[in-house]
Amino acid sequence: MDxxxxxxxxxxxxxxxxxxxxxxxVSRVLNNHPDVSEQTRLxxxxxxxxxxYRPNALARSLIKQASGVIGVxxxxxxxxxxxxxxxxxxRQATELGWQLMLQVATAPEDYDRxxxxxxxxxxxxxxxxxxxxxxxxxxxxxxxxxPHAPIIFLSMEAGPDExxxxxxxxxxxxxxxxxxxxxxxxxxxxISGPLSLWSAQQRRLGWxxxxxxxxxxxxxxQVVQGDWSAESGCRGLHTLLQQYPEMDAVFVSNDQMALxxxxxxxxxxxxxxxxxxxxxxxxxPESACFxxxxxxxxxxxxxxGQLAVREIDRVIRARRAGQPVTxxxxxxxxxxxxxxxx
Amino acid sequence: MDxxxxxxxxxxxxxxxxxxxxxxxVSRVLNNHPDVSEQTRLxxxxxxxxxxYRPNALARSLIKQASGVIGVxxxxxxxxxxxxxxxxxxRQATELGWQLMLQVATAPEDYDRxxxxxxxxxxxxxxxxxxxxxxxxxxxxxxxxxPHAPIIFLSMEAGPDExxxxxxxxxxxxxxxxxxxxxxxxxxxxISGPLSLWSAQQRRLGWxxxxxxxxxxxxxxQVVQGDWSAESGCRGLHTLLQQYPEMDAVFVSNDQMALxxxxxxxxxxxxxxxxxxxxxxxxxPESACFxxxxxxxxxxxxxxGQLAVREIDRVIRARRAGQPVTxxxxxxxxxxxxxxxx
DNA sequence: AAAAGTCCCGTGAACGTTAACAGCTTAGCA
DNA sequence: TGCTAAGCTGTTAACGTTCACGGGACTTTT
Numbered sequence: 121m122d123x124x125x126x127x128x129x130x131x132x133x134x135x136x137x138x139x140x141x142x143x144x145x146v147s148r149v150l151n152n153h154p155d156v157s158e159q160t161r162l163x164x165x166x167x168x169x170x171x172x173y174r175p176n177a178l179a180r181s182l183i184k185q186a187s188g189v190i191g192v193x194x195x196x197x198x199x200x201x202x203x204x205x206x207x208x209x210x211r212q213a214t215e216l217g218w219q220l221m222l223q224v225a226t227a228p229e230d231y232d233r234x235x236x237x238x239x240x241x242x243x244x245x246x247x248x249x250x251x252x253x254x255x256x257x258x259x260x261x262x263x264x265x266x267p268h269a270p271i272i273f274l275s276m277e278a279g280p281d282e283x284x285x286x287x288x289x290x291x292x293x294x295x296x297x298x299x300x301x302x303x304x305x306x307x308x309x310x311i312s313g314p315l316s317l318w319s320a321q322q323r324r325l326g327w328x329x330x331x332x333x334x335x336x337x338x339x340x341x342q343v344v345q346g347d348w349s350a351e352s353g354c355r356g357l358h359t360l361l362q363q364y365p366e367m368d369a370v371f372v373s374n375d376q377m378a379l380x381x382x383x384x385x386x387x388x389x390x391x392x393x394x395x396x397x398x399x400x401x402x403x404x405p406e407s408a409c410f411x412x413x414x415x416x417x418x419x420x421x422x423x424x425g426q427l428a429v430r431e432i433d434r435v436i437r438a439r440r441a442g443q444p445v446t447x448x449x450x451x452x453x454x455x456x457x458x459x460x461x462x
Numbered sequence: 463m464d465x466x467x468x469x470x471x472x473x474x475x476x477x478x479x480x481x482x483x484x485x486x487x488v489s490r491v492l493n494n495h496p497d498v499s500e501q502t503r504l505x506x507x508x509x510x511x512x513x514x515y516r517p518n519a520l521a522r523s524l525i526k527q528a529s530g531v532i533g534v535x536x537x538x539x540x541x542x543x544x545x546x547x548x549x550x551x552x553r554q555a556t557e558l559g560w561q562l563m564l565q566v567a568t569a570p571e572d573y574d575r576x577x578x579x580x581x582x583x584x585x586x587x588x589x590x591x592x593x594x595x596x597x598x599x600x601x602x603x604x605x606x607x608x609p610h611a612p613i614i615f616l617s618m619e620a621g622p623d624e625x626x627x628x629x630x631x632x633x634x635x636x637x638x639x640x641x642x643x644x645x646x647x648x649x650x651x652x653i654s655g656p657l658s659l660w661s662a663q664q665r666r667l668g669w670x671x672x673x674x675x676x677x678x679x680x681x682x683x684q685v686v687q688g689d690w691s692a693e694s695g696c697r698g699l700h701t702l703l704q705q706y707p708e709m710d711a712v713f714v715s716n717d718q719m720a721l722x723x724x725x726x727x728x729x730x731x732x733x734x735x736x737x738x739x740x741x742x743x744x745x746x747p748e749s750a751c752f753x754x755x756x757x758x759x760x761x762x763x764x765x766x767g768q769l770a771v772r773e774i775d776r777v778i779r780a781r782r783a784g785q786p787v788t789x790x791x792x793x794x795x796x797x798x799x800x801x802x803x804x
Numbered sequence: 805a806a807a808a809g810t811c812c813c814g815t816g817a818a819c820g821t822t823a824a825c826a827g828c829t830t831a832g833c834a
Numbered sequence: 835t836g837c838t839a840a841g842c843t844g845t846t847a848a849c850g851t852t853c854a855c856g857g858g859a860c861t862t863t864t
Contacts, residue, residue, distance in 0.1 A: 129610070131819090131821085132821065132822095133820080141843075141844085142843065142844045142845080143844090144822080144823095144844065145842090145843060145844080147821070147822060148822095148843090151822085154841095155841065155842055155843080156843085157841080157842065157843090160842080172609070174578070174582060174610070175582055175820085175821080176524075176582065176819090176820050176821070177583050177821095178520050178523050178524050178529065178583070178584050178820080178821090179524055179819070179820035179821040179822090179849090180820080180821055180822075181821090181849090182518075182520050182819095182820080182822095182849045182851090183821050183823080183848070183849045184821085184849085185849070187520065196549060197545035197546075197549055203540065203545060206539050207538060207566075210564070210566045211566075214566070214575075219563060219579060219583060220563070220564050221561060221562070221563060222562050222564045224552045224553075224556070236516070240516060240517055240518065240519035241520070242518060242520050267514070268471070349747060350748040350750075350751040351751065379748055379751050379752075380751045383750075383751035383752065386753045405691060405692060405693060406721055406722075408692075408693070408725075409692040409693065409695070409722045409724075409725035409726075410721075410725065410753075411724060411725055411728045411752075475850080483814085484813065484815080486813075486814060486852080487812085487813060489851070489853095490812095492851095497811065497813080498812075499812065499813090502813085518850050518851070520849090520851090521849070521851040521852090522852075523819090523851090524820065524851075524852095525819045525852045525853075526819085526852070527819070
């Protein structure tokens with residue numbers, strides 16, 4: 121008798137049958153089209169409720185040629201910066217009604233898998249927040265992803281025809297190091313992040329800028345490369361003190377590594393800031409609670425994430441409407457927060 | 463002449479036409495079906511490459527009645543625990559070939575929006591990692607989400623017919639407090655997380671367990687509620703010292719708040735562990751670098767996330783095959799890591 | 805030499821929704 | 835009275851893929 125299969129989700133046709141109307145009319149009710157009489161609308165809504173009908177976004181995407189999904193390529197959740205970025209992206213995306221398809225990259229080898237997945241899922245735009253620095257990147261993206269969906273890159277080198285939103289890492293680093301110089305420090309070390317990443321490289325350049333502007337030397341023995349983790353900051357300080365024993369201040373490329381530096385200094389009996397000044401980068405909320413409280417560079421990655429979504433949203437809407445858009449690259453300005461460690 | 467629209471993605475039919483075969487044959491090549499001659503396979507693959515054809519996962523999902531997507535409901539990226547969980551989930555999901563549709567909940571008011579979105583996107587399973595403690599939860603889920611997709615809950619109270627994977631927070635807290643008691647401390651305070659969350663409540667119960675087992679009192683003045691942030695730990699210690707001045711040790715419900723406690727103690731001139739022992743919960747990598755290094759409870763949320771994906775994968779596969787599955791709730795055992803702060 | 809099996813390939817329908825169009829009714833107007 | 839417009843509803847086709855089925859060519863078996 122009952123031709124509806126058990127355990128089968130109700131479709132728009134089931135609703136139509138129950139309400140005694142056509143599928144098209146149900147569709148009109150679902151999409152708030154005006155051309156439906158109040159009486160029919162109510163009947164349809166009752167049928168929807170009774171059958172617990174839920175629209176199928178996949179079918180809708182297929183016919184509409186618009187999935188309502190944007191892809192996000194992130195580098196993980198471990199560190200403060202990426203996490204803040206994701207938070208901003210997520211917040212703005214749900215506010216504008218976009219769904220997020222999340223992809224985590226750990227190395228350039230993941231690019232192919234990620235691009236394939238995003239294209240298959242018909243994402244309408246991509247926010248690429250894996251800040252790798254590679255010469256092949258541009259060629260690759262143009263071939264693969266770009267023909268299918270617009271991309272906005274975050275925190276990387278701007279190439280031609282690419283839109284990149286970022287924080288001015290170089291400026292931030294310069295501010296940090298200038299501050300150390302103003303406090304009378306002259307022998308300033310650097311614990312950098314992985315130099316394959318644009319942000320790490322920019323922060324290093326900012327450190328060089330400040331030293332050069334003050335006529336101070338910057339040599340390889342003043343630099344150690346970490347991996348953003350506290351533990352690497354800890355090791356970094358030990359190595360740095362061996363390479364560069366006369367150091368009286370250190371600029372650390374993120375707050376988590378700076379925490380390791382504070383720890384190591386404490387262990388070694390070095391007073392901060394008396395014997396060694398320390399400045400970090402990120403201004404995580406925890407940094408105010410370090411012992412001693414950390415001087416650091418503040419940047420608003422939450423805002424950057426939000427902005428990225430708003431921009432991709434603009435591009436996508438314009439595309440749908442067949443209008444041309446221009447969005448341009450942009451850099452947010454960071455600033456220094458002075459606390460006890462300098 | 464050329465009937466293919468400009469800017470239009472190639473479809474399986476375009477490939478078929480170019481290769482001189484039917485769409486079905488192209489489909490067979492794409493899905494590695496055996497019944498294709500080597501010669502045809504090559505012709506099709508050449509056509510795919512030439513047209514830069516990419517399969518449309520939405521169309522495939524629609525006909526296959528299987529989206530290959532699982533929904534993840536998270537509480538954000540700010541704190542160590544949730545971030546670890548997400549990392550484990552993401553890693554295992556890509557390993558098993560699942561796509562992730564990410565939803566962030568900040569309050570129970572978000573449930574409706576999130577469930578609607580996940581159902582619309584035809585997720586085949588849901589990992590619910592927003593650890594809220596609410597009596598209405600069960601009723602709600604049975605009505606809404608359960609009929610559409612299996613759910614695994616993480617870190618919450620197990621109800622009937624619900625599968626919950628979690629860490630034994632209560633045990634972890636008991637271990638921490640027993641350790642403090644073994645070190646001779648008798649007046650042990652608690653800085654808890656938001657008590658609307660199951661994990662925070664469990665940790666509080668573990669603290670009570672240990673005190674009760676040792677015949678020690680536990681009163682309201684020994685407790686302060688924080689919000690997981692370092693800053694709230696800082697404030698928490700101040701409040702707690704006012705309410706409970708004779709305190710000689712404190713169990714802090716997560717490491718980030720413990721950082722705030724260490725900071726506040728340092729500011730107040732309290733020696734840790736001499737005047738005040740501190741034990742945290744989480745064992746974030748940074749905790750080993752706190753000043754002093756933090757004694758804390760280690761739990762493996764990465765493994766928990768992986769496990770959750772493996773279990774939902776099992777359930778989904780069984781469902782597809784029409785087989786019954788039983789998965790059962792489970793608790794991972796945490797352990798104590800003793801460092802300098804106790 | 806017929807029957808059966810294997811290999812390879814194509815046809816038509818279906819998944820759940822919406823776009824485009826057509827058609828019917830009623831109202832308004834000259 | 836006839837004409838136009840407005841309001842509401844239904845029909846058909848389409849989105850891009852796969853499933854179920856059928857069938858031809860060739861090989862093997864009896």
